[in-house]
Amino acid sequence: MSETAFTLVGGPTALLEYGGWTFLTDPTFDDPGQYQGAAGTLVKTTGPAIRVDDLPAVDVILLSHDQHADNLDTSGRRLVEGGGTKVLGTLETADRIATVTGVAPWERSVLEAPDKATVTVTAVPAQHGPEGCEPVTGTVTGFVLTGSDLPTVYVSGDNASLEVVGAVAKRFAPIGLAVLFAGAARVGLFDNAALTLTAQDAAEAARVLEAAAVMPVHAEGWQHFSEGHGELRTEFAAAGLDGLLRIPTPGEKLSL
Known part of the structure; x- marks a missing residue:
């Protein structure tokens, strides 16, 4: 069986090798710059560790x-809209981007191919902010990957x-690898509430997920991430879970 490996590209973007398949999370490949949106200006501060033209074949x-x-981002959108690669996303995203296959919460997609594991x-649900945030921040999805003799992966x-997180844990714990979108993103919405996991909540998520x-x-990689790796190290250590935390260096392949 092929190894499970993880490579951070930057921000939310990572390559995951799993059961002979190569997955790519949330593609962002632009150089540093500014983006105007409904919640104001988002500022990207670092470029990708791997350029989009240098990506391996993504399944x-x-x-x-x-x-x-x-x-x-702009480069990531071109990749998604270019076709040729299977893209899974929310039903709402599929309505906006023709190349996306929309999946509802708890819906399963089975991947089969010669010389690869069946995955x-x-x-799975995701909530991009406090309860009731969806009319403002929109619908988001997470994913769980499973396969025979493979670790369960939660993205x-x-x-x-x-x-x-508790609902995901109830169905899938223990989790072999939790890819947690942390950073406590804040853009001033909902009294400047965190729109992604705080470091403290990420540590609690790790515990709940086993x-x-x-x-x-x-x-x-982005200016609106209000917490970083330092806060993650501190909170995981405080929870006695520092042995679980693996801080990835962008561009470095980590085997699991």
Whole structure:
């Protein structure tokens, strides 16, 4: 069986090798710059560790949502809209982007191919802010990957809710690898509430998920991420879970 490996590209974007398949999360490949949106200006501060033209062959793109440039920037959108790669996303995203296959919460997609493991991708809920945020921040999805003799992988997407994490844990714990979108993103909405997991909540999510390893993403590379790797290290240590946390260096492949 092929190894499970993880490579952070930057921000929410990572390559995940799993069961012989290569997955790409939320594609963002632009150089640093500014993006105007409904919530104001988002500022990207670092470029990708891997350029879009240097990507390996990608089998599936896991797109948590398309509404915000820090999860789908200009280069990433071209990749998604170009066709040729299977893209899973929300039903709402599929309505906006023809190349996206929309999946509802808890809906399963089975991937089968010669010389690869059969992998099930289950769409799971995500809540991009406090309760009731969806009319403003939009619908988001996470994903869980499962396969025979493979670790269960949870990709949270832009989720700020521990209640949502609990629902995922109820169905899938223990989790072999939790890819948690952290960074406590704040843009002034909802009294400047965190729109993704805080470091403290990420540590609690790891406990609830019974995670064997945690890879944080969405914690560097953009100005509106209010917490980073330092806060994650502190909170995981305070919770006695620092042995689970693996801080990825952009561009470095980590085997699990």
